[in-house]
Amino acid sequence: MKIERPGSAIDADVVVVGAGLAGLSVASKLAACGRRCILVEAQARAGGRILSVTGPRGSYLEAGAGFFNADMANIIELVQRAGLKTQRGVLDGAQTVLVDLHQPKLREANLSSLLDWESLLEHRISKGMSLHELLDRALSGAEDVRTVQSMMTELMSQEPTRLSAAATLELTRHIPSDRSDMELRADGPLGQVIQYLASHLTEPPRFNWPVQRISIEGDVVVVANNARSLRARTVVLAVPPTAARRIVLPDSVARLAHSALNSFIAGAIVKINATVASPGASAPESAAGRHVVCLDPPGLVAIETALFRDNERSFIIFAGGQIARDLSRLGETEQTAFTRKLLRVAYALSDTDLLEVMTTAWIDDPWTGGGYNAYIGRGREVNAAAQLRTIDGPVIFACSEIADHFPGYMEGAIHAGHQAADAVLATLDGHVGK
Numbered sequence: 001m002k003i004e005r006p007g008s009a010i011d012a013d014v015v016v017v018g019a020g021l022a023g024l025s026v027a028s029k030l031a032a033c034g035r036r037c038i039l040v041e042a043q044a045r046a047g048g049r050i051l052s053v054t055g056p057r058g059s060y061l062e063a064g065a066g067f068f069n070a071d072m073a074n075i076i077e078l079v080q081r082a083g084l085k086t087q088r089g090v091l092d093g094a095q096t097v098l099v100d101l102h103q104p105k106l107r108e109a110n111l112s113s114l115l116d117w118e119s120l121l122e123h124r125i126s127k128g129m130s131l132h133e134l135l136d137r138a139l140s141g142a143e144d145v146r147t148v149q150s151m152m153t154e155l156m157s158q159e160p161t162r163l164s165a166a167a168t169l170e171l172t173r174h175i176p177s178d179r180s181d182m183e184l185r186a187d188g189p190l191g192q193v194i195q196y197l198a199s200h201l202t203e204p205p206r207f208n209w210p211v212q213r214i215s216i217e218g219d220v221v222v223v224a225n226n227a228r229s230l231r232a233r234t235v236v237l238a239v240p241p242t243a244a245r246r247i248v249l250p251d252s253v254a255r256l257a258h259s260a261l262n263s264f265i266a267g268a269i270v271k272i273n274a275t276v277a278s279p280g281a282s283a284p285e286s287a288a289g290r291h292v293v294c295l296d297p298p299g300l301v302a303i304e305t306a307l308f309r310d311n312e313r314s315f316i317i318f319a320g321g322q323i324a325r326d327l328s329r330l331g332e333t334e335q336t337a338f339t340r341k342l343l344r345v346a347y348a349l350s351d352t353d354l355l356e357v358m359t360t361a362w363i364d365d366p367w368t369g370g371g372y373n374a375y376i377g378r379g380r381e382v383n384a385a386a387q388l389r390t391i392d393g394p395v396i397f398a399c400s401e402i403a404d405h406f407p408g409y410m411e412g413a414i415h416a417g418h419q420a421a422d423a424v425l426a427t428l429d430g431h432v433g434k
């Protein structure tokens with residue numbers, strides 16, 4: 001292990017931990033303000049839960065985040081600054097169908113009448129109530145309950161029985177949009193956005209640099225793992241709560257953050273990108289698609305994207321909670337067979353139509369957690385996100401989970417990053433003249 005320099009010599013004004021969208025947003029804003037910032041990342045790549053990959057047939061696919069909507073101004077601006085354009089995300093609007101993979105019959109459903117968050121707010125909700133109990137109480141009709149439970153299992157990447165009803169409603173208060181969150185996508189890989197941000201730092205991110213502990217020595221913060229350490233005035237922990245709680249924090253910070261960090265529980269999500277042959281397929285702007293919700297197994301949804309290539313259509317299947325865990329344990333051949341079956345049942349596509357399938361599991365990952373995001377568990381701190389947001393001083397938290405604007409989305413990660421950068425600037429300015 002390298003020994004830190006003696007005295008209070010520092011390596012940078014700020015060390016940012018985590019090169020996901022939140023960390024890159026902090027670091028690029030601080031760089032623009034002329035602060036020396038070192039960004040360290042546990043993995044060998046930047047982007048975190050944004051992961052553009054080359055699919056089996058050579059074109060790019062988004063294995064992680066991919067969509068946004070017209071109310072998400074920060075991600076739209078970033079996509080455009082990175083040289084990409086926005087385009088329609090998915091074909092939706094026409095029809096929602098319910099499927100049961102064990103009894104392959106389709107049924108139409110009217111989703112818009114099912115889930116009304118405003119009316120859920122009118123229910124009396126105790127701290128220990130699960131999201132499952134709230135939905136059960138608020139909805140009538142066994143099939144409506146099963147439909148919404150299935151959708152929520154996918155949306156929250158885990159079974160509503162595990163989640164806090166009050167915290168989920170609190171989350172929805174910070175999502176100021178009625179638009180579909182899949183309204184738009186970029187016309188090229190989001191990896192380009194990550195590269196754009198990384199190219200605007202004071203120095204390139206330092207990869208394979210997992211942070212294990214943070215300590216405070218006088219007015220210096222030391223960020224370390226077993227091999228290396230860095231000294232700075234402030235540190236931004238731009239990692240999900242499930243990753244932050246694996247880092248040993250200074251006592252003064254741990255006291256404030258411990259219970260909030262432990263309130264988040266990791267979920268499980270599997271994203272399947274599938275391309276099928278479709279002779280004559282074209283992309284009229286008005287084309288409408290079929291939104292598929294699976295009742296059995298629950299937690300499975302499928303959509304058709306608006307990304308058309310000649311004679312091809314593309315689909316995305318999301319599996320959350322137990323079905324995600326089950327799918328991730330299957331081999332590639334069985335996963336492909338599952339995809340074929342779902343596309344056959346839900347879209348009447350023949351087995352031979354499938355040109356390409358890519359399955360990515362986000363489960364039990366030491367760095368990004370699991371699921372789209374971590375959410376607050378039943379009976380835990382309802383205001384855990386707000387508690388982490390308001391911690392200031394030498395250690396500041398930032399990630400999509402704790403954003404007060406579009407939490408759980410790329411938009412939230414950017415927003416949290418910008419707010420953390422402002423907090424860092426205020427802290428650093430407090431040092432002036434000291």
Ligand SMILES: Cc1cc2nc3c(=O)[nH]c(=O)nc-3n(C[C@H](O)[C@H](O)[C@H](O)COP(=O)(O)OP(=O)(O)OC[C@H]3O[C@@H](n4cnc5c(N)ncnc54)[C@H](O)[C@@H]3O)c2cc1C
Pocket residue numbers: 017018019020021022023040041042043045046047048049050063064065066067068209210211212238239240243244247269270271362366367368371372373398399400401408409410411413
């Ligand atoms: C499959 C999937 C699909 C999604 N789809 C969408 C979508 O369509 N639209 C949308 O808006 N959002 C979507 N999301 C959510 C979105 O991706 C995330 O909310 C957002 O990207 C999180 O950004 P972040 O910077 O907060 O965290 P992350 O992206 O998780 O970044 C955290 C970074 O910190 C690093 N790290 C962790 N621990 C340490 C440590 N100890 N030391 C150093 N580095 C560490 C990690 O390696 C990672 O790079 C999706 C997520 C997934 C998984």
